[in-house]
Amino acid sequence: MGEEVKLLKTWSSPFVWRVVWALKLKGVEYVSVEEDLSNKSPLLLQCNPIYKKVPVFLHNGKSIAESLVILEYIDETWNSYPLLPEDPHDKATARFWAKFADDKVLPSVWVAYLKQGKEQEEATVSALENLKYIEQELRGKKFFGGESIGFVDLVLGWLAIYVNVLEDATGLKMITQDTFPCLFGWMQSFTDLPLIQENHPPKDKLTTKFQVLVEAYTAKNAS
Structure with missing residues (x-):
């Protein structure tokens, strides 16, 4: 069974798109879940109960919130295209x-x-x-x-x-x-x-x- 990768997102969020670009650069397949922030889903509220906003990244059932944190997680998890320098x-x-x-x-x-x-x-x-x-x-x-x-x-x-x-x-x-x-x-x-x-x-x-x-x-x- 392969990895489960999901991204809770909205189409207009600039914070979401930076995560999308990172995943595309890395060649990571993921499932995109569009959220309605006027009627937040139980999944969003469960995965990000503090801020209750997107993006939220799910990897094999574990959730990560906040786009900068997500970018670093993606960079450390998939090394196909380094986002941060080594030095x-x-x-x-x-x-x-x-x-x-x-x-x-x-x-x-x-x-x-x-x-x-x-x-x-x-x-x-x-x-x-x-x-x-x-x-x-x-x-x-x-x-x-x-x-x-x-x-x-x-x-x-x-x-x-x-x-x-x-x-x-x-x-x-x-x-x-x-x-x-x-x-x-x-x-x-x-x-x-x-x-x-x-x-x-x-x-x-x-x-x-x-x-x-x-x-x-x-x-x-x-x-």
Whole structure:
């Protein structure tokens, strides 16, 4: 009897897609279980009772939650394509940038696209400051680890996929070839990969979803 590998997911979550990309890179076969977060399944609540969110990864009946933890588990379990470098310092550096991406870059960019007027201007300053650090880290490199994608690329992959969607939904442009040439080039290299072209959320569906979210957020804060 073979391995049991399942991924509890939603189609639009950037945290889910980084796990999908890792599994595809490793060539790991898995069963995809789509969750409705407005009506969470007993399996999701059982496997992730603390956060009650996706992604959740199940391997032979054992569950792992939180996407960064899942990525490291996948990397340690299947060695067909290393996501993290072997050198301890390089590995620690990759973990640092992954945490910075989730703790600083993602929330600041998201808030900048949600806000309007003066609040958006202030939020954009914070987002651009965080993006400058990413730009500096990418100088002289095609991907964060060098010539091929790895751990940090997967973690920041949402930038390459979702920023264009957020731009369409809000009209705000933060990442251009003039403002962030290295990051802009990385986004193009990332989305040009066959792996990414074959595995990403549909842009039109995402655009509609985020337009609804932005409108709801605006209406809530205007009341």
